[in-house]
Amino acid sequence: MIRVNENFLKLQASYLFSDIAKRISAYQKANPNKSIIKLGIGDVTEPLPQACRDAFHSAIDEMGTHEGFHGYGPEQGYSFLREAIADNDFQARGANISADEIFVSDGAKCDSGNFQEIFAEGIKIAVADPVYPVYVDTNVMAGRSGGSLDGRYQGFVYLESTPENGYVPAIPSEPVDLIYLCFPNNPTGATATKEQLSAWVEYAKESGALILYDAAYVAFVRDSLLPQSIYEVQGAKDVAIEFRSFSKNAGFTGTRCAYTVVPKEITAAGANGEQHSIHALWNRRHCTKFNGVSYPVQKAAEAVYSEAGEHQVKALTDFYLENAKIVKAAIEELGYSCVGGDNSPYIWINARRPSWEFFDHLLNETGVVCTPGAGFGLCGEGHIRISAFNSRENVENAMERIRLALAK
Ligand code: PLP
Numbered sequence: 001m002i003r004v005n006e007n008f009l010k011l012q013a014s015y016l017f018s019d020i021a022k023r024i025s026a027y028q029k030a031n032p033n034k035s036i037i038k039l040g041i042g043d044v045t046e047p048l049p050q051a052c053r054d055a056f057h058s059a060i061d062e063m064g065t066h067e068g069f070h071g072y073g074p075e076q077g078y079s080f081l082r083e084a085i086a087d088n089d090f091q092a093r094g095a096n097i098s099a100d101e102i103f104v105s106d107g108a109k110c111d112s113g114n115f116q117e118i119f120a121e122g123i124k125i126a127v128a129d130p131v132y133p134v135y136v137d138t139n140v141m142a143g144r145s146g147g148s149l150d151g152r153y154q155g156f157v158y159l160e161s162t163p164e165n166g167y168v169p170a171i172p173s174e175p176v177d178l179i180y181l182c183f184p185n186n187p188t189g190a191t192a193t194k195e196q197l198s199a200w201v202e203y204a205k206e207s208g209a210l211i212l213y214d215a216a217y218v219a220f221v222r223d224s225l226l227p228q229s230i231y232e233v234q235g236a237k238d239v240a241i242e243f244r245s246f247s248k249n250a251g252f253t254g255t256r257c258a259y260t261v262v263p264k265e266i267t268a269a270g271a272n273g274e275q276h277s278i279h280a281l282w283n284r285r286h287c288t289k290f291n292g293v294s295y296p297v298q299k300a301a302e303a304v305y306s307e308a309g310e311h312q313v314k315a316l317t318d319f320y321l322e323n324a325k326i327v328k329a330a331i332e333e334l335g336y337s338c339v340g341g342d343n344s345p346y347i348w349i350n351a352r353r354p355s356w357e358f359f360d361h362l363l364n365e366t367g368v369v370c371t372p373g374a375g376f377g378l379c380g381e382g383h384i385r386i387s388a389f390n391s392r393e394n395v396e397n398a399m400e401r402i403r404l405a406l407a408k
Contacts, residue, residue: 077104189340
């Protein structure tokens with residue numbers, strides 16, 4: 001008889017977004033004349049940059065000719081894109097990453113979820129709390145946890161991000177093998193300094209652990225002292241994989257293009273202690289299960305690195321950062337402390353009360369929708385996340401309503 005993978009049955013359903021939708025619908029029913037402003041969303045709202053659209057169009061026209069038609073491409077991505085990535089995102093910042101260490105894909109969600117496949121079932125996983133749920137759920141599916149108890153999966157090490165540590169978790173006291181880090185962070189918007197990342201790299205080197213570093217939001221970093229890649233930290237090439245995406249910098253959430261950096265130096269042990277190349281294993285996995293990102297999409301992504309593209313992407317991320325600044329100023333003026341917003345599109349607010357209570361209060365008093373922090377983990381309790389992905393008009397209106405209602 002066909003049977004299911006029992007690990008999938010351990011997964012806890014996430015009611016976060018369906019609960020939010022239910023509460024919005026109840027509010028709308030009770031207040032049919034009031035407008036709702038949604039500041040809970042993690043999807044971008046501005047259209048694709050002109051440079052990307054132009055490259056996209058001309059690649060599609062090329063595909064309509066015999067000379068320019070492209071069938072299956074290299075699974076790892078076309079060299080024009082891999083080289084543009086290596087030169088602009090790494091070499092230009094002093095990080096020695098070469099084009100053949102870049103694996104182009106259709107999303108940082110898939111890559112950060114899939115990467116664990118190449119490691120043994122028995123390894124110890126460390127994730128932040130609060131956390132982007134993909135890291136947790138994919139390891140539950142792979143059988144690396146026990147069941148869920150009081151909101152946490154047994155067997156995982158949770159790295160707590162709290163007001164006390166500035167939402168940058170400390171290195172765990174127990175040994176772990178695979179560590180998921182994300183900076184600028186979703187959901188908190190917190191960033192890590194070079195010194196903080198150096199401490200993680202040192203820890204990984206000493207303990208034989210591997211870091212999976214999700215830098216999907218790096219385009220929002222404006223503080224020149226903050227690292228833009230973990231490879232700006234000495235020694236990181238031996239112990240860290242980095243995930244990047246075109247989703248949040250160039251609005252590719254619906255277009256789909258991302259990449260993962262897998263340095264050739266990294267190895268992991270086999271059953272007899274012999275060392276295996278992670279680059280070779282990931283290459284094998286990628287080529288077996290993935291058939292490449294389409295040629296026009298890769299051409300559109302390459303345009304991000306053109307002079308016009310760089311300018312337009314900067315304008316796009318500046319626009320969201322200005323929204324974030326407006327949110328942060330309004331929230332701080334009301335006396336709440338928050339993190340994020342300066343180098344990130346998310347603002348994580350210490351609500352000083354249960355996060356769903358604050359959510360309801362905001363919705364009922366102002367019609368503004370946020371995301372309750374409790375939906376991202378136990379340490380998210382007492383917090384809410386506000387996203388800067390929206391129109392200026394909506395952000396300004398929302399903050400005006402919040403000012404009027406909460407200052408009472
Ligand atoms: N990583 C983090 C931390 C995210 O918040 C998101 C999307 O919200 C992703 C990855 C997904 O990126 P992509 O659109 O490339 O799959």
